[in-house]
Amino acid sequence: MRKLFITSLSLFLMQISLNAQTKEENTSSNTETKNGIHAGVQLGTLGAGAHFVYALNDRVHFRLSGSYIPIKYKSSFEEEKNVKTDNELQVKLASVGLKCDLMPSKSMEGFRFSVGLFYNASKYQVHRIYNYDNGTIKEDLGTLTIKANYPKINPYLGMVFGKYNSTRKINLFFEMGVLYIGKPTIDFTGTGRVEPTAEQGPIIQENMKGYNWMPNFNLHLNYKLK
Amino acid sequence: MKKIKFLGYGLFAFFALISSCKKPTEGVNTILNTNVFNATASFQFIDAKTGEQIGFDNVSEEVTVQILGDDANKVVDNSGATKIKAAKGFLSVAVENDYTPSPSNPIEFRILANAKGYLTTSVNVSFTSDGQQNHIVNMVKVDDTPKGVSAVVNSQVTTNASAVTQTTITIASPSIDTDFEPTKAEVVIPQGTKLTAKDGSNVGGTITSTLVYFNNQDETSLASFPGGFAAQTITNEDIVFKTGGFLAMEMKNQNGKEVKSFGTPIQMRMEIPADTENENGQQIQNGMTVPVWSYDTETGVWKMEELVTITKNTTTDKFEVNFEMEHLSYWNLDWYYPGSCSIGAKVTFNSNITTNSYLTAKLRYPNGQLHWSGGATNVKNGTFFNFMNAFPNTPMLLELYNNTGGCNNQSTLVSSTPISNLCTGNYTVNLNLTLPSPITVNVNASCKNKPGKIYRPSLYVYAKDISCNSNYWTYIGYMYNGTFVTSNLQQGKTYRFGVYFGGYWLEAPENFTINKSTYSYEQDMPEIICSRLN
Numbered sequence: 001m002r003k004l005f006i007t008s009l010s011l012f013l014m015q016i017s018l019n020a021q022t023k024e025e026n027t028s029s030n031t032e033t034k035n036g037i038h039a040g041v042q043l044g045t046l047g048a049g050a051h052f053v054y055a056l057n058d059r060v061h062f063r064l065s066g067s068y069i070p071i072k073y074k075s076s077f078e079e080e081k082n083v084k085t086d087n088e089l090q091v092k093l094a095s096v097g098l099k100c101d102l103m104p105s106k107s108m109e110g111f112r113f114s115v116g117l118f119y120n121a122s123k124y125q126v127h128r129i130y131n132y133d134n135g136t137i138k139e140d141l142g143t144l145t146i147k148a149n150y151p152k153i154n155p156y157l158g159m160v161f162g163k164y165n166s167t168r169k170i171n172l173f174f175e176m177g178v179l180y181i182g183k184p185t186i187d188f189t190g191t192g193r194v195e196p197t198a199e200q201g202p203i204i205q206e207n208m209k210g211y212n213w214m215p216n217f218n219l220h221l222n223y224k225l226k
Numbered sequence: 227m228k229k230i231k232f233l234g235y236g237l238f239a240f241f242a243l244i245s246s247c248k249k250p251t252e253g254v255n256t257i258l259n260t261n262v263f264n265a266t267a268s269f270q271f272i273d274a275k276t277g278e279q280i281g282f283d284n285v286s287e288e289v290t291v292q293i294l295g296d297d298a299n300k301v302v303d304n305s306g307a308t309k310i311k312a313a314k315g316f317l318s319v320a321v322e323n324d325y326t327p328s329p330s331n332p333i334e335f336r337i338l339a340n341a342k343g344y345l346t347t348s349v350n351v352s353f354t355s356d357g358q359q360n361h362i363v364n365m366v367k368v369d370d371t372p373k374g375v376s377a378v379v380n381s382q383v384t385t386n387a388s389a390v391t392q393t394t395i396t397i398a399s400p401s402i403d404t405d406f407e408p409t410k411a412e413v414v415i416p417q418g419t420k421l422t423a424k425d426g427s428n429v430g431g432t433i434t435s436t437l438v439y440f441n442n443q444d445e446t447s448l449a450s451f452p453g454g455f456a457a458q459t460i461t462n463e464d465i466v467f468k469t470g471g472f473l474a475m476e477m478k479n480q481n482g483k484e485v486k487s488f489g490t491p492i493q494m495r496m497e498i499p500a501d502t503e504n505e506n507g508q509q510i511q512n513g514m515t516v517p518v519w520s521y522d523t524e525t526g527v528w529k530m531e532e533l534v535t536i537t538k539n540t541t542t543d544k545f546e547v548n549f550e551m552e553h554l555s556y557w558n559l560d561w562y563y564p565g566s567c568s569i570g571a572k573v574t575f576n577s578n579i580t581t582n583s584y585l586t587a588k589l590r591y592p593n594g595q596l597h598w599s600g601g602a603t604n605v606k607n608g609t610f611f612n613f614m615n616a617f618p619n620t621p622m623l624l625e626l627y628n629n630t631g632g633c634n635n636q637s638t639l640v641s642s643t644p645i646s647n648l649c650t651g652n653y654t655v656n657l658n659l660t661l662p663s664p665i666t667v668n669v670n671a672s673c674k675n676k677p678g679k680i681y682r683p684s685l686y687v688y689a690k691d692i693s694c695n696s697n698y699w700t701y702i703g704y705m706y707n708g709t710f711v712t713s714n715l716q717q718g719k720t721y722r723f724g725v726y727f728g729g730y731w732l733e734a735p736e737n738f739t740i741n742k743s744t745y746s747y748e749q750d751m752p753e754i755i756c757s758r759l760n
Contacts, residue, residue, distance in 0.1 A: 079256075080676065080679075141258070146250075193258050193259050193260070193261075193262070194256060194257070194258060194259075195259060196257040196258070196259050196682050196707060196708070197254070197255070197256050197257040197258075199257065200253075200254045200255070200257070203252075203253050203254050204250050204251060204254060207248040207249065207250050207251070207252050207253070208248075208250050210248065211250070
């Protein structure tokens, strides 16, 4: 989970520079339309995806977006003398969100609050294989698998930076927010001699009770359809 | 500028949320089940007279073991070590998991046990499936024999430089402590007998002879017969003995060199109790014959030497046999049942016991003669076992004893079931017992040099009632993955627990007075054990 947040931070820093570019574009357009329909692509901490926007008026926009990204990370290390572990982190982020972007006032042009709901089908799993090898004796000690299962419907709160409903056909906007993903239920299983370790699923579940916010940093490339 | 501010506030809130999270695996230990092996056997080597563990208090009497037989190379101790040693009269061995025992491919081996001052004995072990076996091995102390066994140590045999005896010496077993007809055995070594070792070299000097006689009546004698009564012959047949008596003789000179054969035969006379019955249940009489068998302790096989005739000695008014020996070994008067079945009849327990509880099983002939005394038998409702290396077509009696150990190592008969054929059929033993309430014990073991790692032991567990300073260790159950449940402990009594692991005997650091139904404790293991765990 930590690695996920580090990844998020990296993406965020990357987006800071992109945001500067967006700012320049925003200042260059100062005429907004009443309503409109937009489509675009996005890249961020929830993965890569697409979005559709319906601008009801200047201040209220509805946005439907979907993202997906599979992450696989493998590592091996010696847990102790003669005991080697092969580890694999598998995260599949998959979500669809329906959001309402609200401009607080006309004086805050280029900034919107965003509220909405996500259908979050993301999956999180860590798999570890234990092997003993002292040079003469090799033994498969078994495997451990931790799966974190979160509620599928997540409320969302965020902020949008950029005048994406401007008269320009193509523009960029940046989004930052969090999904409340709820408390996870942990599915901890094991095989072989390490199998009893899996009895400690409730400890992990207790430790992860604070892991209930999912960051959402997204850069959107937007195209005005009409 | 406003956007930058919002971004800053947002990030602050976000990282404030994240920083409140714990590491997911904080407080999680790697827990290892130490149940590595699927087929295991435990052994208690006990003094046949006292019932106490051999070598427990006297290190010089420690039992040494050898694993023999075709499958000996498939056997390790319960830590996986191939160098196997007993500890304080306990041993636990396992079949390596590369081998899976089955009825068509049984894993068979023999454990040869020696202890200073005790007669060498052996126990045959056969696995036809995975599982646990518990064996009690009774050993006879030569200078403190149990009922039905008598022994004498004689140092009167002397030889000249050519290892030839100088006078005729008669060595007779002393009067026997028995609940039945007193009998004895006698060996005559004539003057001029040449004594040679296994390699044919001379064994000269002052010879110490140890003669041990076992009658076929007393239970302690029958339970101590070296090798038991399921036998393998030199022609590779599996047979079952019904004994008329047993004689073991060892001779060695002052340098410890053992006599194995004689230039000319020596004479042996062995009395047989009049109540003895042959394999067909016929009482012995003048003119009846009985085979004489010799036993090779190195190969573990029996050889029929000759058929001898039983005669009634009018002087002593005893039945006896007389024969000659050319070599020293164990000598056994045995009728036999040929073609034993490796897996026999099935016995299922229909009991009111819902947790693992252990009774001692014994198998008797209709006349009461003991054939087999098993180790601890689980009588939990629905459990079953099959007779192994049994013989067909002879009615037998299966008895179950509640052996609670305790102050007097007491044992109470709780069930007696007729078995019409040991080789075929299904039998149900109905039991309605009042046993102590089940006690659950949970153990987490750890090593100081392996932090974050917990071991869940899988071991045979023994207990000793110390409320009355008992010296008897009783098997109370197999701990699997750190947990076992037993009904062999009584509320209010204080016990000491112990286990065998990898050549070491380990006792719990404290005694437990049973006053609740569940015990959980953490055990720091000694470095010598930790170094053998992965």
